[in-house]
Each structure stands twice: as C-alpha cells, then as structure tokens.
Amino acid sequence: MSASLSFRQRGTRLLALREASIVVVALLLFGYFSVVNGNFLTGPNLQTLSQFVAPSAIIACGEIMLLICGEIDLSVGQVFALAPFIMAFTDKAGLGLFVGFVFAMIVSALIGLINGAVTVLLRVPSFVTTLGTLFLINGFTLTVSRGFPINTPGGQTVANIFGAAGYNEFLWAILIVAIMHMVLRHRRWGLHTIAVGGNLTGATEAGINAARIKIGNFMLTSVLGGITGILEAFRIGSTDPLAGGTNIMFLAVAAGVIGGTSLAGGSGTIIGGLIGAIVLGVLQDGFTLQGINAFTFDMIIGAAILIAMIANIHVGRFNRGGRQ
Amino acid sequence: MSAVTGNEALRATDITKNFGSISALSGISLHVNKGEVLGILGDNGAGKSTLMKIITGFHKPTSGQLFIGGEAVSLASVDHARALGIECVYQDLALVNTLPIYHNMFLNRELRTRFGMLDHRAMRKRAAAALEDIGVNVPSVDDEVAMLSGGQRQAIAIARAVYTDAKILLLDEPLAAMGAREAGLIIDLIQRQRAKGDISIIMIMHNYAQTLEIADRVMMMQRGTVTFEGAAKDTSVEALLEIVRREYRAMRSR
Numbered sequence: 001m002s003a004s005l006s007f008r009q010r011g012t013r014l015l016a017l018r019e020a021s022i023v024v025v026a027l028l029l030f031g032y033f034s035v036v037n038g039n040f041l042t043g044p045n046l047q048t049l050s051q052f053v054a055p056s057a058i059i060a061c062g063e064i065m066l067l068i069c070g071e072i073d074l075s076v077g078q079v080f081a082l083a084p085f086i087m088a089f090t091d092k093a094g095l096g097l098f099v100g101f102v103f104a105m106i107v108s109a110l111i112g113l114i115n116g117a118v119t120v121l122l123r124v125p126s127f128v129t130t131l132g133t134l135f136l137i138n139g140f141t142l143t144v145s146r147g148f149p150i151n152t153p154g155g156q157t158v159a160n161i162f163g164a165a166g167y168n169e170f171l172w173a174i175l176i177v178a179i180m181h182m183v184l185r186h187r188r189w190g191l192h193t194i195a196v197g198g199n200l201t202g203a204t205e206a207g208i209n210a211a212r213i214k215i216g217n218f219m220l221t222s223v224l225g226g227i228t229g230i231l232e233a234f235r236i237g238s239t240d241p242l243a244g245g246t247n248i249m250f251l252a253v254a255a256g257v258i259g260g261t262s263l264a265g266g267s268g269t270i271i272g273g274l275i276g277a278i279v280l281g282v283l284q285d286g287f288t289l290q291g292i293n294a295f296t297f298d299m300i301i302g303a304a305i306l307i308a309m310i311a312n313i314h315v316g317r318f319n320r321g322g323r324q
Numbered sequence: 325m326s327a328v329t330g331n332e333a334l335r336a337t338d339i340t341k342n343f344g345s346i347s348a349l350s351g352i353s354l355h356v357n358k359g360e361v362l363g364i365l366g367d368n369g370a371g372k373s374t375l376m377k378i379i380t381g382f383h384k385p386t387s388g389q390l391f392i393g394g395e396a397v398s399l400a401s402v403d404h405a406r407a408l409g410i411e412c413v414y415q416d417l418a419l420v421n422t423l424p425i426y427h428n429m430f431l432n433r434e435l436r437t438r439f440g441m442l443d444h445r446a447m448r449k450r451a452a453a454a455l456e457d458i459g460v461n462v463p464s465v466d467d468e469v470a471m472l473s474g475g476q477r478q479a480i481a482i483a484r485a486v487y488t489d490a491k492i493l494l495l496d497e498p499l500a501a502m503g504a505r506e507a508g509l510i511i512d513l514i515q516r517q518r519a520k521g522d523i524s525i526i527m528i529m530h531n532y533a534q535t536l537e538i539a540d541r542v543m544m545m546q547r548g549t550v551t552f553e554g555a556a557k558d559t560s561v562e563a564l565l566e567i568v569r570r571e572y573r574a575m576r577s578r
Contacts, residue, residue, distance in 0.1 A: 186441045188434050195420045195431060202418035206432040207403065266422035 021311075022259055022272060026279045033286035040289055050170035051235065053281035054163070055080075055244075057173045058228045059252035060259070060273035061180040062221030067256055068184075069197040069214050070265035071126040073115060076225035076252070078137035079108050080244030083226030084152060084233035085145055091153040100153070104226055111137065112222030116215030126218075134246070141241045149240040152233040162234035169231050173274075176224070181270040193217060197265030254301060255280055258308040279304070331357045332394055333524035334379070334410075334492050339388035341374050348374040349385070350548045356492070356541075359521035361514065363529050363539030363556070365564065370545040372528045376494055379526070380412045381405030392492070409491030415500060417481040421470035425462055426451035428469055429484050454487045455480075459516055475506030479513055486517060493517070495527045499534055511538055532561040546571050 033040040059076055066073055083104040090100035115133055119126040152159070163169030184190035195203040196210045204210050228248070233239045257263060258279055259272025280301065287297050335355040341348045349371045356362045366372050377383045379390070381399035390397050392408055399405045419428050426444075427434075429451040435443040451465045460479040462472065469477060478498055485493055498514070499507045515538065517523050529535040535542055536556045544552035544567055552559075552567050 186444075188436070188440075188442065191423070191427060191434065191442060192432070194423055198420035198422040199416075199418065201416060202420055203431070205402075205414060205418040207406075208432050266420070 022275050022279065022308075026275055026282065029279060029282045029286065033282065033289070037286070037289045040286060045285065045289070047166060049281050049285045050167050051163075052284060053277045054169040054173035055228045055232055055248055056251040056255050056280065057274045057277035058176050058224055058231075059221070059248060060255040060277055061176055061270055062217070062224040063249075063252045064256040064259075064261045064268045064270055064273045065180070065184070065190075065193055065217040066126070066221055067197075067253070067261050067263060068265060068268040069193045069210075069217055070200070071119060071214055071218070072130065072253065073112075073218060073221045073225075074127065074130040074246070074249060075111070075115060075134040075137055076130075076221050077244040077246050077249035078134050078141065079111055079222050079225035080229035080232070080248055081241055082111075082137055082141045083108050083229040084239040084243075085141060085150075085241070087230055087233075088150055088153050088239050089144070097154050097158065101230065104230060105223055108222045108226030109219045112219030113215060115222065116218030119218070120211045120214050138245075145239075145241040147241060149238045152237055152239045154234070159234040159237065163231040164235045164237070169235055172231060176227075177270055177274045184268075184270050189213070189216070194266060194268075198267070251277070251280060251301075254305050257305060260308075263309070276308075333358050333360075333392070334526075335391040335394075336375075336379070337389050337391075339375065339378060339390075340386045341371075341378060341383060342386045348548055349378075352388075352545070352548070352550055354543060354550070354553075356524045356526055358524055359518055360541065361518050361525045361527065361539045363527050363535035363542045364545060365529055365532065365535055365542060366545035367568075369547070371548040372545055373496070375545070376412065376496060376526075376528060379405070379492075379494060380410060406488075409489065410494070411485035411488060411490035411492070412494040413478075413481045413485050413496065413498065415496045417477055419469045419477055419481060422468060424466050424468055425455075425472075425480055426465040428480060429454065429465070429487065431484075433488065455483055458483045458486055459513060473506060474502050475509050478502070478506075478510050482510070482513060482517075486523070491523060493523055493525045495525060497528055497530065499529070499531065507534065514538055532564050536561060536564075544568075547575075 039045055059080070062076065063073060086104040086107050087097065087100035090103045091097050095103075111133065115126070115130050118124050118129045156164070161168065163172060184193070192203065192208050192213050195206070195208055196213045200210055225244075229244055232243060236243075255276035256268065256273045257276070259269060259274070259276030261268030261272060283300055283304070284297055287300065333356050335353075337353050339349055339352045352371070352375055354362070354364075354375075364372055364375070374383060378385050378399075381402045381404050384399070390399065392410075397408065399408075418431075420431065423431075426448045430447045435446045435450070437443045448465055455462060455465070460476075460483050462476055462480070469480065472480070482493070482495070482498070495514075498510055502510065511534070514525060514527075518525065518540075527535070527539065529539075536559070539556045542552070542554060542556050542559060542564070543550055544564060546568070551571055552564065
C-alpha cells in the first residue's frame with residue numbers, strides 16, 4: 001500500500017493540529033491583549049486570570065470524561081455550591097474542617113452516583129437526569145442555607161493553601177489536569193471511557209462494564225465540582241448558595257468543546273480542556289480590561305463555541321477520510 | 325454420525341429454542357472438527373443468528389446439548405464460552421472507531437506495566453507482530469480504526485479473536501458488504517487459519533458461491549431446521565438453490 005504512510009501521517013498531523021490550533025488561538029489572544037492593554041501582562045492581572053481559569057479547568061476534566069463516554073452533567077454547578085456548605089455545617093457541628101471536607105466529598109460522590117444510576121440503570125438521558133438533579137440540589141442548598149451566604153470556616157493559612165494565595169488555585173487545577181490526563185491516556189479507565197463512548201455495543205461485547213464506567217465518571221465529575229466549590233469558597237472567604245451554578249457548568253463544557261472534545265462521544269482531550277478554559281479566561285479578562293460589558297462577552301463565548309464545534313466536526317470528518 | 329472424538333471441536337445435538345410461543349430452532353444438530361470450516365447458509369429468519377448466540381453462550385437453548393472437545397457443556401454466559409475458547413466476530417465487529425488498531429486488538433485485555441499503567445509500547449509491538457503473523461497488512465497499528473477499509477476492519481476483528489487463542493471461531497457474515505478484492509483478502513485470511521489445523525471456523529453466510537469456495541462443509545438452514553448438510557466439494561450452487569426452491573414450493577403448497 002503506497003498511500004499507507006501518508007495516510008497515517010495525515011491522521012496524526014491533523015490530530016496534533018486540532019490541539020495545536022487552539023494553543024495558537026490562546027497565544028494570539030494573549031498577544032493581542034498584551035499589546036492593546038498595558039495592564040494585561042501584569043502580575044495582579046495574571047493572578048486574577050489564573051483564578052478565573054482554574055474552576056472551569058477542573059470541572060472541565062469531569063465533563064470531558066462524561067462527554068467522551070457519551071454523557072453530560074448539568075448539575076455539577078449546583079454540587080459546586082452545595083459542597084462548601086456541607087463542609088461548613090460539619091465544621092460548625094464540631095467535627096472539624098477535615099471531616100467536613102471528607103463528608104462534602106462523600107455527598108458529592110453520592111450525587112454523582114444518583115446521576116449515573118438514574119441515567120444508566122433507569123435509562124433516562126443524562127441531559128434530563130442532571131437537569132432534574134440541578135433543580136433538586138439547588139433547592140436543597142437554598143433551603144439549608146436559608147438563601148444567605150456564610151463565612152467559609154478555617155483560618156487564613158488553610159484558605160491560602162486551598163487557593164486564596166497567589167496562583168495556588170491554578171496549581172491545584174494543573175495538578176488535577178495532570179492526573180486526569182494520565183487517567184485518560186495511560187489507565188484502563190480512560191481507554192474504556194473512550195471505548196464506551198466510541199462503540200457502546202462493541203465495548204460491551206468485549207466485556208467492558210459500560211455501566212460502571214459511566215457511573216464512575218458521573219461520580220468523578222460531581223466530586224470535582226465539589227472540590228472546585230470548596231476551593232472557591234476558601235479563595236473568596238464566603239460560602240454562597242448561589243455560587244457556581246449553570247454558569248460554571250457551561251463554561252466547563254465550553255472549555256472542553258473548544259479544546260477539541262467531541263459532543264458525540266468517543267474522543268476528547270483533557271489538555272485541550274485546560275487550553276479551552278484558558279482561552280475563555282483570556283477572553284473574559286481581556287474584554288473586562290477593555291471595558292466591554294458582560295452581555296457582549298456572552299455573545300463572544302457563544303460564537304467561540306459555535307466556531308469550535310463546526311471546526312471540530314469538519315476537521316474530524318476530514319481526519320476520518322470522509323467517513324462517519 | 326460418529327465422528328472421531330479426538331478430532332471433534334464442537335457438537336450440538338437436537339438444539340431447540342423457543343421465544344415464548346415462537347420456535348426459532350426446532351431440533352438442530354451440527355458438528356465441526358478441528359481445522360475445519362463450516363459454512364451455514366439460510367434465509368433471514370432461518371435461525372442462524374439464534375444458533376450462533378447459543379454457541380456463544382448468549383442464549384440458553386430450550387433443549388439439546390452442546391459438546392466441546394467431546395465433553396458436554398452448559399454455557400452459563402458469553403464469558404464462560406470465551407473461557408472455553410469460543411470467540412465470535414459479530415457483524416458490527418466490536419471495534420472502536422476512535423481508538424487506534426493496537427488498542428482495539430487489546431480491548432479489555434490491555435497489557436499494563438507494574439504500576440497499572442497502560443503499556444502502549446508493548447501493545448503496539450505485539451499487535452504489529454500478531455497482525456504480521458496472521459498476515460494482515462495495515463499501514464500502522466497507530467491508525468484509528470475509522471481510517472481503515474471494511475476488509476481491513478474485518479481482518480483486525482478476526483486477528484483479535486485468533487490472537488486470544490480462540491479454538492472455535494464464529495464469523496457472522498464475514499464478507500458482507502465487501503468488494504471482490506477485499507473479500508479475497510478475508511478468504512485468504514480464513515484459509516490460512518484453517519491451514520494451521522487447530523482452529524475450527526463456523527461462518528454464517530448468504531453468498532452460496534463464496535461459501536462453497538471457502539468452507540469444507542456446508543449446512544443449509546430453513547425455518548429452524550437443517551435442510552442440507554454435506555461436503556462443499558460434493559455439492560454446487562445449483563444443487564443448493566434447488567433445495568431452497570423445493571422448500572419454498574413445499575411451504576407455499578401447505
């Protein structure tokens with residue numbers, strides 16, 4: 001086969017291109033805002049930027065795993081809001097911050113378990129399942145908090161470690177991204193997640209337990225949502241029942257999609273999600289510095305998602321030699 | 325019908341299968357020897373798929389007995405059948421389009437390093453070696469399966485089954501929707517496996533000429549029963565078609 005080598009090279013090159021192109025977009029945006037606004041490349045602004053990027057990058061790791069195996073979690077932003085309350089209330093009950101954190105993680109994982117079990121075992125599409133739990137959790141958080149924010153427990157040192165100081169929150173995000181990248185590319189869990197999303201029947205015929213993979217990824221996403229909510233509660237110093245919400249969830253999904261994860265399942269990249277989150281962060285931060293208002297920003301995000309999706313689908317089709 | 329037990333890979337006797345009041349199989353018997361290729365022909369609804377699913381452990385027969393290597397077995401599950409060396413290549417091939425060939429070759433049987441990390445290098449190397457050994461040409465084991473032709477995909481699926489030490493290989497329409505050149509590649513692949521002598525192949529087919537070309541023995545199924553069984557070299561497409569015509573006439577006059 002004479003075309004064999006070029007076939008392969010074209011495939012890998014295009015795949016690399018897809019991730020590289022979003023890096024180029026990120027760099028161009030960085031360059032643009034550095035030139036047009038002298039405040040962009042300053043320490044304080046970069047720190048603000050890193051704090052904006054971190055939450056969506058962490059949650060994107062979960063959403064990307066779910067998107068790859070053919071699901072989505074709309075409720076993760078509400079877990080984000082609930083988890084720090086669980087921690088604060090446990091602490092207030094005298095069990096301490098650490099037990100509070102562990103308890104918050106358990107509750108987050110349980111919510112993921114419910115999302116996964118209803119979706120997989122009761123065969124409700126995850127879009128609908130998590131739309132339901134979105135409202136349930138939101139109502140629950142508003143009820144237990146009586147709708148008012150409280151001060152996040154713990155001293156300044158704890159708060160600093162968990163993201164209040166400098167780039168700490170971003171470092172947590174990088175650590176989680178690194179772990180999740182490893183899980184996706186170098187562990188059976190990641191490979192089976194791709195297999196389940198790429199060919200559910202085939203993966204099942206090969207003996208892969210698709211229910212376990214999907215439910216596990218729902219639990220993972222919820223836990224990451226809970227962790228992010230707690231990091232943000234420490235950083236801001238206040239635990240707010242209206243924090244997170246659909247805004248952070250859609251940002252995370254958008255980060256994943258802009259980074260090259262297919263909404264159709266079967267393929268995606270964690271690193272791409274981080275870069276997608278950075279692109280969204282730079283856009284938000286840059287336009288804020290430029291004095292462009294939030295309404296305009298939403299239009300820009302919308303356009304960015306559309307362009308990314310169109311590119312994703314068509315680059316993907318070309319990559320597959322016209323099939324699919 | 326007494327075969328030499330030492331040479332017999334699989335035997336099924338008087339298999340029946342009812343789904344509620346519908347009888348899908350009414351008393352099917354078949355056997356396949358080591359190194360033999362058995363072609364099963366039949367119309368839609370003849371019960372071929374049901375028979376296949378009984379051999380792979382997916383369905384339990386309503387009555388009848390399966391023997392593997394002369395020993396009576398009752399297959400509890402697909403995994404149980406697999407553990408006994410029965411592998412099936414389904415029509416959908418169970419390949420994941422978005423994964424490279426070498427990941428597909430090792431799907432759910434991944435090689436790992438000490439720390440439980442995927443051993444990509446070893447899987448790449450072994451997949452390439454296994455494909456070369458079996459005589460399947462692919463540009464690179466790094467290619468996504470989506471980039472391959474229908475014939476290459478079928479070859480990968482068969483190679484995967486063979487690589488797992490299948491003793492009895494079931495192929496569901498292995499030449500379906502394939503051009504002559506591609507079909508030729510798969511026919512060669514099947515014949516090379518037969519030549520090894522330790523693997524038995526049962527193929528579900530619908531093309532009479534191709535079946536007679538590849539199979540040692542042919543079995544015709546109609547409405548849940550066996551209407552013909554014999555050596556491929558002793559029959560012809562015309563003779564097989566005559567059996568079908570006779571059955572149709574009998575059915576319509578009923």
